[in-house]
Amino acid sequence: MPQERSCTVCEDEQCSAKNRRPGERAEDFITRQDIAARMCQIKRKLVILSGKGGVGKSTVAVNLATSLALAGKKVGLLDIDVHGPSIPKLLGIEKVFVTGSGSCLDPVVAHRMKVMSIGLLLRDQDEAIIWRGPMKSNAIKQFLKDVEWGELDYLVIDSPPGTGDEPMTVIQLIEGQASAIIVTTPQDLAIQDVRRSIRFCKELRLPIQGVIENMSGFVCPSCGEHTSIFKTGGGRRMAQKLGVPFLKSIPIDPLVADSGDTGTPVTLGYKDSEISKIFEQAVLSIDKHGFWTNSKHTPAKEEEQKIKIAIPVAEGALCLHFGHCEQFALFDVDPDKKTIQGKQILKPPHHEPGVLPQWLKEQGADVIITGGMGERARSLFSQNNITVVVGAPAEDPEQVVNAYLGGSLKTGANVCDNSSVHP
Helix, strand or coil: CCCCCCCCCCCCCCCCCCCCCCCCCHHHHHHHHHHHHHHCCEEEEEEEEECCCCCCHHHHHHHHHHHHHHCCCCEEEEECCCCCCCHHHHCCCCCCCCEEECCEEECEEECCEEEEEHHHCCCCCCCCCCCCHHHHHHHHHHHHHCECCCCEEEEEEECCCCCCHHHHHHHHHHCCCEEEEEEECCCHHHHHHHHHHHHHHHHCCCCEEEEEEEEEEEECCCCCCEECCCCCCHHHHHHHHHCCCEEEEEEECHHHHHHHHHCCCHHHHCCCCHHHHHHHHHHHHHHHCCCECCCCCCECCCCCCCEEEEEEEECCEECCEHHHCCEEEEEEEECCCCEEEEEEEECCCCCCCCHHHHHHHHCCCCEEECCECCHHHHHHHHHCCCEEECCCCCCCHHHHHHHHHHCCCCCCCCCCCCCCCCC
16 A cells, blocks of 8 residues: 655644645645655655766666665665656666556666656657657656655656756756756866756755766776776866865776666676776765755755865975875865865885875875876876876975965976886
């Protein structure tokens, strides 16, 4: 039996669905209450957005949702891409159909998740959905109001690219109970479109959970060499410049394509793979730094966004040659306030290839500023999601960090070539 839902017994006097709005039709008021009653059973809603198509947004949505389920969370996955629903294919359920009774719909259960998509309502997978805005909005209302989601820790909502009817409708219907994860690729064209998505979120007062940079280079499965096909770091730099959190960089991996074709998410089919670990780390960050945590429509306090900057030091100044440093100065900084919050001086381990990138990752470094660094070392830092700034002057480390925060750091040429410095 479906669980009885009612807003009339809600004890939250501040709930927006408690009272009828001036001029609101009785039918619309009941619909709004029904949606609120469903959504109140779901602790957190994550809307997955992208500024443009082709950035792998649906793949990211599926693997984030699967990682949350593997972490023991109760998860729902809602696909609101009416014209191009890809979630059923990515989960291997494109031949499964939704059932229900009366006005209620039962979501399809796949890979420990409750799933709903327009694709699960189509008897012919080649059928084209030719709908205008009002019809799409009504379908999204039905997904929120009539689907038996039950009690969930997370509802991951995969939206179509851009800032059109579908994402606007779902954000407005949920009424302040969601946060956004924005997916981009590193190249400038994608970054330009993502800026519009961030502006869209700010105009709708939708908190941004973080930015994920997908297709951030290619790691060869045979030799491990990192190749920047679409460049790397564009998403991180954009996020830092606009003052929004950055979650993770996800490289291109053939396992992802194989998993999409077979209908088993890579985080489930290849649990021990490096890319699965990246999604796992992203989920840990999302679960730890949530903005919206209860059913009372009250936002939790957003934690201050702090980053850690590492400076290689020799004789008290920034070391021009990264591999020749004696110490590392690690600064905890607030990029919004442009202030240094703390400082540590650490002696690094012995300089062997591949050691320092992993060691600095363990220290929590987000950025490293140096005079020069070889290409191989920069590649390893990129794989560890650490931004590298080269060409910095041999000055006092604190002055360098303050100049970086203030946007006045003057950088020149990279003083290292590929053969002179080990990572």
